[in-house]
Amino acid sequence: MEIKMGVSKSGIKPSKDYDILVLKFRPSVYSLVLTQNSLAAAPVIYDRMVSQMTDKISAIVVNSGNANAATGEEGLENAQRMAELTEDLLGIPENQSLVFSTGVIGVQLPMEKVESGIKEACENLRELDLELAARAISTTDSFPKFYRFEGNLNGKKYSIIGIAKGAGMIHPNMATMLAYIFTDVKIEKDLLDRIMKVVVERSFNSIDVDGCESTNDSFLLIATGENDIEVNEENKTAFAKDILHVATELAKMIVKDGEGATKLIQINVHNASTKEEAKKVGESIALSNLFKTAMFGNDPNWGRILSAIGQLHLDIDFSRVKLYIGDFLIYSGHPVDFDRKKTVEYLKENREVTIEIYLERGDSDWTYYTCDLTYKYVEINAEYTT
Template identity: 40%
Template sequence: MKEFRFAGVHTGIKKEGLKDMGIILCDRPANAAALFTKNRVKAAPVLLGEKVIQKGLCQAVLVNSGNANCFTGDQGLEDAEKSASLVSESFAVPRERVMVSSTGVIGAPLPMDKFRTGIPLLKQSLSPQGLEDFSRAILTTDTFPKIIENQVEIDGKRVHMIGIAKGSGMIRPDMATMLAYVCTNADIDSMDLKKRLILANEKSFSRITVDGDTSTNDTLLCLASGQSGVVIDSGNGKIFQEMLDKTCLELAKMVVRDGEGATKLARIVVKGAGTAEDAFRAAEAIAHSNLVKTAIYGQDPNWGRITAAAGRSGARVDPDLMDLYFEDVALVVKGKWQGREAEAKASEIMKKEEITMTLDLNLGQESDGFLFCDFSEGYVKINADYRT
């Protein structure tokens, strides 16, 4: 997809020469859709982005890391506007087609001098091969860049999709706690794209958690250039949806796997619930539980913590009907612990880097699930030292 070019540079917002500013540029106006944080404390770039995306077009996306431009009042909004204007002037893109994102420390004003010197550097570095640099420029406490590329054949033509994300802490499914950008050469109306993005988000970013905190800067943005000439409609929409779902889910997995201090990727599946809401509530409560998360870190198959979390979730449960599995090992059947041998087998499973637990409520047909990670000393250290 040569119509999309990327760049990432170091401007001095972050120390030690780390890249801290990136850009995505499309050589034409792209149909666009976005989702943003549900946190009522919204960062200035989110407030600005909510206005820009209403027209359904975007051509340039500027992202900085190291400073969230949040809780910065009128000055923060002015700075977000100014940074978008600088992109518009430098790249000859209409101001109303420029999106901006920020991530980092809350409460500090944007160092606008870094934007004045950094944006020209981005222009010099811009390239279809600049994806890696861009992905590194948007990281904060992440330990690795998150990139996924997919392609499918639709109507005899290749449709491509690239996804880039950052996220490691402040991860909770209140939209999607991270920054994520998806670029595709499909031709799809912005309204249809928004509907499909919502569906993909519900299956991915809205089913993950690291620490239960909701960020102020969450943005999930999708750009569709139309370069492939493949018009997405009711006939081929399922194929496109599957690719978008896959892209978002793979990015979501990377975010959880890179959770601050995480050593394991865990999945909780709740099935047999009486309602969809009950399945969601129970799975969410288990995934958010610090006691469950620390037990996973300690490789302790503490089934009591899992069933207790489901019990306080607000979902309808009957402890005498519950079955709990660690992979294929039944640890609880109809509310009864299956003994030390079963627990020893579950303990072995917990030594793996990825584990799946299934709680069957045996009350109905509905199911749901969450991806989450364990909770280690590393999380405390990273966040205790974050501003120092």
């Protein structure tokens, strides 16, 4: 894919690392999902307006280190200025760029630094480096998050690439995360939007670190149309599965990098009466601080899992429920005499663990991802602005 990248160090981040990213590409169909938090950041408000006016974009500009959230009219003007400056410098039409910000809430952007950084990035475009691009949008992330995938439709190969950031304030809808996925297929916007709706629910809207929504969450899916493969009603399912794969891998990286986390936890809910019920069950467990702290302590305290399900008041018959931690059957309608020592060893020895819940009341499944809750999470967030 012909995607050009510019980065710069404008001095917004305390670390003085890269904090401006500009991506330029051919006019492309896109689908955009933004936070549902009522305290939407200025770039979110701006992007909502732009997305109602245009079906194609040619660039994005991102700053990290400052969320430009809760900044009033001045913040909105600054977001618009970022987009307009990027369009002017790249020579692209008005309203063909989107702007994103991430970082501390409630601080006005230092626009002199931001404008200088955008100019430097736009004047020094180069071939896309996914790792560097991911680094430029990071805040408290401990590693850059990026992914490449080669798909196959009707015997022809096509590409999907993606970057993301996020480590804290992770909970739908969506999370304090930014994610950008590009593919080179041809597709109509209406179909891309429909696929996006499915993908986001099964990926970025099925993760949790700390139960906290953010103000800047954004997921952008872009189809450049450079490949002669066309996605249509006949092959849309295969294409959607590939996009979901990439989105899920990026989402898992975010959870794995949960601030202070030592474990990625995959919660698989089986045999629910509906998909909505399955998701609610997975989410309730993922949100339980008691469960998450038990996982940090390598404690197979299954009562915390069942109580998290019970608090949903779904009239579940727990005499039929089965619960596994890894391959160990822990509960089967009643307490099971499981090998506690080996179960504890499983939790201690694995950075990725699975929880399997069988509700035995239908045919619907859902997978939810979370992480453990540790001392380090408290330390990071207690000292975030100090």
